[in-house]
Amino acid sequence: MNKPTPAAPAPASNFIRNVIDADLARDAYATRTWSGKPGPAAVQAGGAKDPARIRTRFPPEPNGYLHIGHAKSICLNFGLARDYGGACHMRFDDTNPTKEEQEYVDSIMASVQWLGFGWGDHLFYASDYFETLYAFAVAFIEHGLAYVDSITPEEMRALRGTLTEPGKPSPYRDRSVAENLDLFRRMRAGEFADGAHVLRLKIDMASPNINMRDPVIYRIRHAHHHRTGDAWCVYPMYDYTHCISDALENITHSICTLEFEDHRPLYDWVLEKLAGFGLLARPLPHQYEFARLNLTYTVLSKRKLIQLVDEKHVAGWDDPRLPTLAGFRRRGYTPEAIRLFAERIGVSKENSLIEMAILEDCLRKDLDERAARAIAVLDPVKLVIDNWPADRVETAEAPVHPHKPELGKRSFPIGRELWIEREDFEETPPKGFFRLTPGAMVRLRYGYVIQCLGCDKDADGRITAVHCEVMPDSKSGTPGADNYKVKGNIHWVCANGALDAEVRLYDRLFSVATPGSGDTDYLAQINPDSVRTIRAKLEPGLRDAKPEDRFQFERHGYFVADVHDSKPGAPVFNRAVTLRDTFGKGG
Ligand code: ATP
Ligand code: MG
Numbered sequence: 175m176n177k178p179t180p181a182a183p184a185p186a187s188n189f190i191r192n193v194i195d196a197d198l199a200r201d202a203y204a205t206r207t208w209s210g211k212p213g214p215a216a217v218q219a220g221g222a223k224d225p226a227r228i229r230t231r232f233p234p235e236p237n238g239y240l241h242i243g244h245a246k247s248i249c250l251n252f253g254l255a256r257d258y259g260g261a262c263h264m265r266f267d268d269t270n271p272t273k274e275e276q277e278y279v280d281s282i283m284a285s286v287q288w289l290g291f292g293w294g295d296h297l298f299y300a301s302d303y304f305e306t307l308y309a310f311a312v313a314f315i316e317h318g319l320a321y322v323d324s325i326t327p328e329e330m331r332a333l334r335g336t337l338t339e340p341g342k343p344s345p346y347r348d349r350s351v352a353e354n355l356d357l358f359r360r361m362r363a364g365e366f367a368d369g370a371h372v373l374r375l376k377i378d379m380a381s382p383n384i385n386m387r388d389p390v391i392y393r394i395r396h397a398h399h400h401r402t403g404d405a406w407c408v409y410p411m412y413d414y415t416h417c418i419s420d421a422l423e424n425i426t427h428s429i430c431t432l433e434f435e436d437h438r439p440l441y442d443w444v445l446e447k448l449a450g451f452g453l454l455a456r457p458l459p460h461q462y463e464f465a466r467l468n469l470t471y472t473v474l475s476k477r478k479l480i481q482l483v484d485e486k487h488v489a490g491w492d493d494p495r496l497p498t499l500a501g502f503r504r505r506g507y508t509p510e511a512i513r514l515f516a517e518r519i520g521v522s523k524e525n526s527l528i529e530m531a532i533l534e535d536c537l538r539k540d541l542d543e544r545a546a547r548a549i550a551v552l553d554p555v556k557l558v559i560d561n562w563p564a565d566r567v568e569t570a571e572a573p574v575h576p577h578k579p580e581l582g583k584r585s586f587p588i589g590r591e592l593w594i595e596r597e598d599f600e601e602t603p604p605k606g607f608f609r610l611t612p613g614a615m616v617r618l619r620y621g622y623v624i625q626c627l628g629c630d631k632d633a634d635g636r637i638t639a640v641h642c643e644v645m646p647d648s649k650s651g652t653p654g655a656d657n658y659k660v661k662g663n664i665h666w667v668c669a670n671g672a673l674d675a676e677v678r679l680y681d682r683l684f685s686v687a688t689p690g691s692g693d694t695d696y697l698a699q700i701n702p703d704s705v706r707t708i709r710a711k712l713e714p715g716l717r718d719a720k721p722e723d724r725f726q727f728e729r730h731g732y733f734v735a736d737v738h739d740s741k742p743g744a745p746v747f748n749r750a751v752t753l754r755d756t757f758g759k760g761g
Contacts, residue, residue, distance in 0.1 A: 177292040188521040212422040215455040228260035236278035238476040239498040243467040249516035252291035264293035271399035285499040322357040340380035341387040417441040420459040431466040471682040472497040495683040506734030506750025511537040549713040550727035554593040556639040562590040572620040591669040593711040608661035616662030623648035623658040673712040719745040
């Protein structure tokens with residue numbers, strides 16, 4: 175059994191919570207019985223009163239990895255179950271055998287758990303309901319409410335009508351119950367080729383809602399299913415499967431995105447009819463729609479994400495530039511940051527575009543609190559302290575976290591030769607430059623005050639070393655330190671003992687806020703600088719970083735030891751986010 179979702183502080187209210195509060199106030203679910211497993215009315219009739227006050231579900235189709243949009247839905251559904259003492263069902267909506275794979279099932283479960291949610295023993299698959307779904311379809315036929323249609327997809331499209339014109343009936347609409355039962359049985363038995371027939375509900379071809387114009391509920395697909403193998407060659411369609419799965423599982427609040435608003439009448443029609451047949455127990459579940467997450471500088475369509483991976487525009491589903499949860503994890507995001515983001519953006523019925531900067535800020539807020547500090551020189555140049563004896567090495571100390579003295583101190587060597595950032599020295603400084611420049615004094619963070627003397631250059635004029643003198647009585651933490659008032663404060667790593675490591679500087683995957691909007695090709699808008707791999711000089715203590723350890727590299731941002739490529743002794747770091755929002759600002 176999977177662990178249940180742990181408790182959390184009270185979240186902000188939203189319109190769905192208001193619905194649930196009202197439902198609970200009038201005890202809307204008091205009469206439900208639950209046998210402990212999904213099933214039709216006959217199964218639930220044998221059960222006791224449902225111990226869960228409300229039941230929600232998270233129903234991904236296992237045809238891709240989960241992304242940050244799914245995280246919004248996960249936080250909502252599992253969060254409601256947690257806060258109301260209910261249950262959230264993890265359900266795989268696996269009715270399309272040609273696009274679904276076990277790899278996706280596994281990655282989806284891993285991502286939900288990583289986000290901090292659990293389903294206890296409520297793990298379900300729509301494919302487990304194939305037999306029930308088939309029996310219910312037979313019941314619709316027997317009640318004269320479904321028929322086998324044998325026209326081509328083109329004919330069906332032509333007869334469907336438009337938003338302004340009603341549809342027209344198929345010539346097969348009035349087949350007899352006996353003929354429909356026979357054809358449907360033979361569809362299941364594999365007598366027909368893909369596309370030869372479909373099963374349709376018989377609702378209303380003139381309905382103003384196109385979803386109600388005799389929707390197709392079964393099609394023939396001679397395809398291997400990742401769970402049911404070759405047992406089936408007819409597969410139920412999403413709209414039919416989804417509402418019935420909800421009812422079989424005793425779901426109370428079935429929450430989906432706004433595109434499904436027009437499908438709600440069909441959802442209710444199917445369940446009302448089946449309850450009328452005596453096949454489903456009341457009260458029936460209800461569908462509620464909320465606005466899907468749209469996020470700037472990325473794409474959240476599974477089709478596009480699959481294309482980015484398949485065509486190798488990125489290095490795989492967990493590429494740190496992708497908005498997949500696996501990608502965010504590898505990028506260095508924490509589950510706490512993503513849950514904070516979901517809480518901050520809230521749940522509403524208005525579609526909107528959320529700034530990536532909001533998500534990045536949630537990560538900064540979380541990691542500022544938690545990440546240990548460390549020093550990294552990303553673009554190193556040598557600094558030589560001319561008046562420091564060649565063989566003298568001292569120890570400098572710095573807090574692990576500036577606001578958490580309880581975490582103690584870290585120490586590292588300081589000697590005659592150090593690595594500093596190339597950009598911290600300017601031979602002819604621009605106005606307002608307070609770092610190293612000939613004659614200027616700066617503090618080596620956690621070390622001494624130095625005065626810059628000048629630099630060495632190679633034949634091409636490139637600076638090869640910067641020279642300085644140390645003020646011996648200025649060491650940080652000693653009484654003499656206060657005698658020096660300097661404006662600049664630069665970070666450094668002692669050349670002796672510095673850790674030489676690969677660092678990957680990730681940035682946003684797209685260089686425009688809404689890739690693919692209008693007529694543009696989103697692939698042409700991939701940010702050419704979305705990753706830069708460098709070799710950096712790091713504080714020696716980082717040698718022991720374990721995969722997924724996160725740090726603030728002072729003045730640079732938050733970094734994580736890569737979950738795959740990093741090994742203790744030979745770490746590889748990914749930049750999760752810069753310290754401030756610098757995207758597109760030359761930072
Ligand atoms: P598909 O086009 O393959 O159906 P999908 O994005 O709807 O893609 P599902 O696997 O069906 O993917 O989604 C599972 C759940 O996640 C659904 O309940 C859906 O409403 C929700 N979801 C998907 N994308 C978003 C999004 N961008 N914001 C909020 N919820 C989302
Ligand atoms: Mg979907």
